[in-house]
Amino acid sequence: MSKQQKLHKIQELTQKLSELKEQRNRFDAEAREWAEKRNRINEQFKDLRTEATELKNERNKLNERVRELKQLREKTKAEIRDKLGEIKELSQKTKALTNKKPCKSLQTLQKELESTEWKIQTTSLSLPEEKELVEKVKRLEIQLRVHKRLRQLKQDMLELQAEVKALETKNNRCHEKLTKTAQKSQEIHEQMLEKIGKAKELKTEADSLHQRFLQARERAKAVHGEVVGILDEVKPLREAVRREEEKEKRKNEEALRKKLEKQAREKLKRGEKLTWEEFQILAEKGIRTQD
Numbered sequence: 001m002s003k004q005q006k007l008h009k010i011q012e013l014t015q016k017l018s019e020l021k022e023q024r025n026r027f028d029a030e031a032r033e034w035a036e037k038r039n040r041i042n043e044q045f046k047d048l049r050t051e052a053t054e055l056k057n058e059r060n061k062l063n064e065r066v067r068e069l070k071q072l073r074e075k076t077k078a079e080i081r082d083k084l085g086e087i088k089e090l091s092q093k094t095k096a097l098t099n100k101k102p103c104k105s106l107q108t109l110q111k112e113l114e115s116t117e118w119k120i121q122t123t124s125l126s127l128p129e130e131k132e133l134v135e136k137v138k139r140l141e142i143q144l145r146v147h148k149r150l151r152q153l154k155q156d157m158l159e160l161q162a163e164v165k166a167l168e169t170k171n172n173r174c175h176e177k178l179t180k181t182a183q184k185s186q187e188i189h190e191q192m193l194e195k196i197g198k199a200k201e202l203k204t205e206a207d208s209l210h211q212r213f214l215q216a217r218e219r220a221k222a223v224h225g226e227v228v229g230i231l232d233e234v235k236p237l238r239e240a241v242r243r244e245e246e247k248e249k250r251k252n253e254e255a256l257r258k259k260l261e262k263q264a265r266e267k268l269k270r271g272e273k274l275t276w277e278e279f280q281i282l283a284e285k286g287i288r289t290q291d
Contacts, residue, residue, distance in 0.1 A: 003244045006237050013237070017230045020223050027220035034213035041206040048199040055192035062185035069178040076171040083164045087157055094153045101150060102143040109147065113140040257281060 001009070102109060119125075120133050264278035274282070 003241055006241050006244075010234055010237050010241070013230050013234045017227060017234070020227050020230065024220050024223040024227060027216050027223060031213050031216035031220060034209050034216055038206050038209035038213055041202050041209060045199050045202040045206060048195050048202065052192050052195035052199060055188050055195060059185050059188045059192060062181055062188065066178060066182050066185060069174055069181060073171055073174045073178060076167050076174060080164055080167045080171065083160050083167065087160045087164070090153050090157045090160070094150060094157070097146060097150055097153065100146055102146060104143070106144065106147040106151075109140055109144050113137060113144065116140065261285065 104112070116133055116137050120130060120137070125133065260278055261281050264274055264282050267274055267278065268282070
């Protein structure tokens with residue numbers, strides 16, 4: 001291959017090298033662009049995952065509160081059932097005792113008892129009369145106890161009914177809190193799922209961008225390989241051209257030297273004055289000269 005062919009080949013390769021470098025730079029820029037987009041998406045993904053975790057923690061706290069309220073509600077229901085059982089039992093006792101209730105009122109029986117006791121204490125009675133009055137006192141006391149027991153049973157029932165009402169109010173409030181808390185938990189759960197869904201979408205997008213980044217980088221790498229190959233091809237061509245140019249230079253210098261030597265010899269024969277360069281050339285040849 002001649003020098004001109006080598007130079008032409010170098011020119012072609014240099015042009016191709018320039019185009020490949022430009023192409024490689026475009027792929028590198030494209031890879032950087034995909035990487036930047038991927039990184040931005042990944043940051044958004046991380047933010048959403050953090051938000052989803054915070055929502056999950058909040059939901060779990062609310063769920064724990066729901067469990068506590070359910071336990072409290074069940075405990076209150078159990079207390080209500082127990083109180084209602086006691087009321088039923090008292091009601092049965094009251095009903096049974098009502099059948100034994102005296103016809104006379106509590107006040108009438110109390111006055112009659114007091115009058116009989118007073119009579120026993122203040123009146124001179126025969127033994128049969130006193131015995132009769134004592135028996136009467138016993139009967140009156142039994143009848144009074146029935147009245148008092150009925151009154152106590154009714155009072156106990158009223159107190160239990162009041163306690164049941166208070167427990168029902170407490171249970172209703174507990175149920176309202178439970179419902180609101182469970183609803184809030186569900187809302188937060190849905191928000192969490194929404195965040196997770198968006199995070200998954202972003203992760204898919206980020207993975208896609210990463211694949212594009214890898215593809216662009218591989219293309220840039222492939223083109224860079226071509227660049228290196230051309231550089232490896234150009235280097236020996238340039239070296240060969242350089243050697244040829246040096247050879248031509250030495251050849252030209254030698255021709256010039258011979259021309260100067262011939263010129264100097266002729267001037268020397270004619271007795272003309274030599275230039276310093278001509279003098280040096282003849283001196284190197286060992287030719288004696290005169291000033």
